[in-house]
Amino acid sequence: MQEYLLSFLIITGASFTLIGALGLARLPDFFMRLHGPTKATTLGVGCLLIASAIYFSMHSEQFSLHEVLISMFLFITAPVSAHLLAKAALHLQVRSLAKVPKETQD
Amino acid sequence: IYARFYLSARDDLGRFYAYLMLFMGSMLGIALSENIIQLLIFWELTSVSSFLLISYWHQREEARNGARMALTITGLGGLALLGGFILLGEVTGSYNLSVILASGNMVREHVLYQPILLLILLGAFTKSAQFPFHFWLPNAMAAPTPVSAYLHSATMVKAGVFLLARLFPALSGTAEWSWLVGGVGLITLAIGAYFALFQHDLKGMLAYSTISHLGLITLLFGIATPLAVVAGIFHIINHAIFKASLFMTAGIIDHETGTRNIRQLNGLWQYMPHTGLLAIIGSASMAGVPLFNGFISKEMFFAEAITRTSDLQLWWLLPVAITLASTFAVAYSIRFIHDVFFNGQAKNLPQTPQEPMRWMKIPVEILVALCLIIGIFPLIVQPILGPATVSALQAPLPEYSLALWHGLNAAFWMSIIALLGGGLVYICREHLFKFHDCIDVNLDGKTIYNFILDCLYSSSTRLTGLLNTNSLQNMLFVFFLFALILGITPFIGSDSAITGTRAILSLDALSLLVVIGAITTAISVVIIHRRRFVALIMIGAVGLAVALVFVKFSAPDLALTQLSVEVVTIVLLLLALYFLPQQGQLEIGVLRHSKDLLLASVAGVGATLLTWAVLTRPYENIASYFTEKSLPEGGGKNVVNVILVDFRGYDTLGEITVLAIAALGIYAMFDRLRLSGPTHDQDHREWNWDTKPLVMATFSHLLLPLSLLVAAFILLRGHNQPGGGFIAGLITSVAIIMQYLANGNTWTQSRLPANMHPLIASGLLIAVLTGIGSCFFGYPFLSSTFTHMYWPIIGDFELASAMIFDLGVYIVVVGATLLILINLGLLHQALPKSKNIKDQHLWKR
């Protein structure tokens, strides 16, 4: 049972990781590409971390919860990275399919 | 005495006498040395002191040049002599003269005889101004007169022939000796005499005559019959006497008239008849006129020349040549007297001459008297000549007769021919001068010497410039090429296979992917390296791949370190890139590119093969010791960490010192360093207005305590799990860098200790003191200890002294990284605030 759960989590996590990357590959402009990794990968890695927590809680005498910390870090940092990247892209005026509001052009 | 009056009062007499004493001492040393090395030392000292003496009037151009020329030539000889003597010492097994002289046969039969002979003769010939090294002597004439006189007629140049005489028993008696010594002597004799005739400078004439006479003596040694040696030694004595007197006379003339130009000097007889008389006697002796000492030795010389060559086919050549040389000798002697003391009136003399002071003449008078006495009663030199010859020959004294009159033999006739011919030549001198001027192609030694030296200087400069273009690219290229060649050579001709016998791991797709990704990225960086910012982004990926390799192959500690270092390095590079051109310029030169590419590729293949070769070979290592002892004796489970802080803690101490020095060095470099960054990015876009993105700032505050917690975690567990002081230090630094990124320099700076130096120092101190602590307990430096404290309630708590050491590491890393980063950030602040955003706008409008 646990093994199935683990396997499911692992496959899901890996799939989302891949989907995030696919977004990076397939979407037509930078701002759209930004969506893929920032969201999908957080969940992907999140699933893997849960899998890891379960696995190590099972295989050692104590609970393994330190994976929570990685998730915490990621949930804080990934959006900030995305925000900064978007900001930089707006600054550089990279090609965008969406109409860029004039407010960005200070 | 003579010198005292000759030199004017303004000259620094003390210095002059010091040099003179040094010189005389060395000469004496040469004469008395019983050991060839000792002899050599004195020999070189004469060269040096003669340099000092000649250049005494260093304000004069010719004095400086002459001195340097003399030093160069005699120095060359001295070095040759050193070589010759060492070889000689090796052959005979001793540097002791008596031993060497006794083992003449051994020397002559030895394979090294020729080099020894050549080297020693080179030494002797340069010193004695033999052809083709004769030219330095006239050029050394710029020295003060008494010095020249003493130096050149009596002593210095005689050192060479003295050496010939001294080593005669050991070296002579072979065909090489005869041809070399005799040949050089003959040429020198002829050339010296010929040039002497055409000199217009009194001292120049005397110098060339000295050369000629030295050639004569050398020739005598070259003839190498016992009697020739006797004649040679006898002529040494005679020449010393008459030439010294003539030099002093010339000095008097110079002193009294202010010139030494023979064409200016005329009819001095009426002003200074006494000096004239002295000069006549000296010259006559020099010309070999009967009744004077020069005649007798010359006579012996003629005789020996005939004896020696009578069994050769070209026997007539030598006597003819020497007769011709003597003819010229007679001619220049006559010229010395006639042109100076008679021959009309003096023209344009700088001073009106008069008889010199009494004290100046006395030494000359004594010398001249000696000329006469020996000339008429040659036997009085017997007490000197005898022992000298014996020591030179190392054989019983041959029978010889020193007499004024030997009868009407060939030698006598040769003397007569020379005397008459000399007179004839002098009378026809005007024609000869014209002839000389015609053939004078300036091919004298001095010109050649100067040409050679000029070539040496200019070609050296050019060659040095060519070799050392002061180009970093060339230096590095040469270094890599050199290392590559050296690294490859052992494999040439080696028959062992590159691939070893060790089983290899199977490949998996993920590793292949990551490595190929890294390789492609690396190559892309090379291709786009001029787009610097993009190159930096890509470098990050390579670093990540390297970290993954560390992870894959069981090195978690390394992966952690690599990751942290990577980021800090990128931050550093970004900080620096701001002040550098964003875009590299295209480097021109296909040749350079292809050359570099070729070298890099070969080196890459080399590194690959080397790695492959090692990786496929089994090896026996000392690793098991560490894994066995780490826990029981090092007190830690993380073997890598125990190695770092314990087994090889000394390395780590060095490593953090490197980091500290780097920080200090960088800090020192920032001193007075001013740079201005661009006001626009590379696409001429203005910088964004937002210096402190709010979202980032907020979360950076939040992340700081979290990161510090992680750092503490990594630090404390390092001894047993992956981690340790260095990584913890970097995490701390990165957390603080984050504050810089988010909040800017000024804001962050004000919240940090102003001075990082004490921090670095404390860290180092902690590490060192931990090490020294063990010394107090009688253990070696850095011996560690650890205890498990079973504290009530709290439980097992391990404390290893090595962990304190790691704390020191941590502090140093934090201090050093922050010092570097803070200062890099401050670089910008040090500038006037001209690139304010508002200013930019103003400027744009």
Next chain:
Amino acid sequence: MRRLLPSPFLTPILAILWLLLVNSFTIGQVALGVILGWAIPFFTLRFWPDKVTIYQPIKLLRLICIVIYDILIANFIVARLILGNPDRLKPTFIIIPLRLKSDIAISLLANIITLTPGTVSSLLSPDNSQLIVHALDTDNAEALIASIKARYEKPLQEIFEKC
């Protein structure tokens, strides 16, 4: 009090995080966690520009749950969008006028927007009054703005800003 315990709020959090980090729950580690949680704020507090006060902790927990739920949903939505035909997507920049004033609230909102369905917060206006958000696929910008304001901004305002 202030001097002895600079941050009564941060200390326990750090202590708990420490226990999570070391992955073990012994008295020694608790003690160590408390010590660190007590010591680290001494250094870090000066980096906190203004004091963060949480007025309604319960609502914070609720918000966290909402966000986690939204993240899950968002991922599936985005996954579908990515795997579908990218040409059919209608990306838009939307401008959200902000009522939030505190830095922490604005930042959290920006982060939450990025983490949730098809939106990435891209730019904050200089006066912090507007947030420009990039939406991956939207037909109705106004509805999206309204939902964000209601779902995230309001709770955040209640949590961090005393009205």
Next chain:
Amino acid sequence: MNQLIISPVILPLLIGILLLFLREQDIFAKRVISILSLITQLSLALLIIQAVSHGNILSYALGNWPAPFGIVLVADRLAAWMLIITALLSIFAFIYSTLGTDRVGRHFHVLFQLQLFGLNGAFLTSDLFNLFVFFEILLLASYGLLLHGGGRLRTKAGLHFVVVNLAGSTLFLFAVGTLYGILGTLNMADLALRAASVAPENIALVRAAGLLLFSVFALKAALLPLYLWLPTAYANTSAPVAALFAIMTKVGAYSILRVYTLIYGEKAGPAANLLEYWLLPLALSTIIVGSIGLVGSKHLRTQTAYLVVVSVGTLLTAFGLSSTLGISAGLYYLPHTTFATGALFLLVDAVLIRRGDFSDRLDPGPVIASHHLFGGLFFITAMLMAGLPPFSGFLGKFMLIKASLNHPALPWVMTIVLIGGLLSMIALARSGSLIFYRANAAYVDETITKIKVLPHTHRPNTRELLPIFGLLSLCLAMTICAEPIIRFTNATALQLLSPEQYVHAVLGKRS
């Protein structure tokens, strides 16, 4: 446990740390502490040399871990010899720096002490990787010192020096790695043991590692063709630093001597005599190229830098003979050339500051203050450098040629060493003549506007003359006490050529 061996390493480090606590303004305190430290280091070096003078080799296991697992320090005659040379040189270089060099930039004193930390550590270690670490310490400190004071040319030379040495460090690690990868150990004594019995299929690899290592050492020693970094670097740094750097190339020479007598020495089995075909020809070519550079220099400092190149060539020629006599000659020549070049760098500096804008250009300039004093000193130093008797330079060269007598390369060694000496003499005579003899009061009148400080106002002071005199008198002392010194160098050479002593001292019973 005898802590003597570690003390010359730890002392400068501790002092360096201590100096780091002091503020920039405490210059007097810094100087006093530094000089006391230097004197103590000298005493320690003397104690060590006394301790090893009977031929015993002392070892010191750091952290109480036995070799080859831990790092072991070893003091043998060679190490002690290098320590004492370093200590002597650094004292005088430091005294000269107190004329003001030490205050024109930051952290001079700290870097100076840490430089000594690196040097002493490198001389004492028996571990190859540890040698790398100490190389890096001494290099990094030297980068700092080299750049100290700043200036355009200095920065450029510094950049070249740093980058080239970084490339060298990389190669060092490649070599160390290969050795570990094949032989599985890092201790040089253990490496020697294992290299001697290396499997035939690994011989080429071990030799390649040795040659890579050699190219690193050759770079540090400035051997042809890797000397290119040296002339500009040495010519453009401050005088006391250049003087101190007189020992830097010797570190490379030391390493060559250590590694290639110990690991790749005659008794090393298949890896033996690795440098047979490399060292001697390269060293001799270095003499040639150095001499040419010497003659071709247009600046006195560049010329002095080329003298360093020539002396490296001569030194390594001696080592390259790899005989007792050759090594002994080299070991005698080493301190001589170190002190003499050190003195010359200081002297040139003392002269050039008196020449105003003429600086060290080899052009006739003004008559400098204390003309005779400096001229005389220059003359003596030149004699030392050119190897003219009766000074130590002559003795060194004499020993060298004598040592080459039974070597097949005798004609080459003799010709090149002698011609090198001649060229040095020609070049130095020319420089001396240009600077001191052709100096003319007239130049002062012509260029009086150009010279900021009238040269005549520079009276030599004690801190200027003491180091120069000190270093020169060390050379004189080497001449006078030649006999005991040569006895010592002979014994050192013998010790080096029987590496089993070293191995035994390090590995004890295991060997």
Next chain:
Amino acid sequence: MEALISVMIGVLTACGIYLSLRNRTFSVVLGLTFLSYAVNLFLFVMGRLTVGAPPIISDAQTKYADPLPQALVLTAIVISFAMTAFVIVLSLKARADLGNDHVDGKEEA
């Protein structure tokens, strides 16, 4: 696997050498960074490639990767980090003193 790592080291070395031979300080710094990657990897793999055996003592493990090269690489990484930092700042200083970022301080036409 060994071949793959060997090639990686080789390529990094080649890139490092090529870049360090360029005429701009920044490229040289990049080249040196590559060289340090290459040499760190090289030194590391001298302990041979072992998967899943980190040298951290535990009861579950019987074999350990050679810890010594790892410790050496750690030291080497730190040292090359210090050196890189130094060169980076030195290149800035060169830019300030020489007026451009050419390694020899000369601007080519």
Next chain:
Amino acid sequence: MLTYALMIAFGLVSIAVAICFWRLFRGPDTPDRILALDTLYINTIALLILFGIYLGSALYFEAALLIALMGFIGTAALCKYILRGDIVE
């Protein structure tokens, strides 16, 4: 079962890594490359977790933790550079 899942997961993440590399080379804009690097960092975390489970070793946890932190700093610094040039202004 778990092993198969891990293998599949490794495969999926590998493809993700490959895509990131591709985007890194492809660009076209600088932010694209930074994004690719950032994603690569996160994918690496995934890899490390998988690897940890695969080997049953918790030793790779710190590396993952560190990447989360370091990747962020790297991305932030690069973005700041685009925006301001001087990243610590």
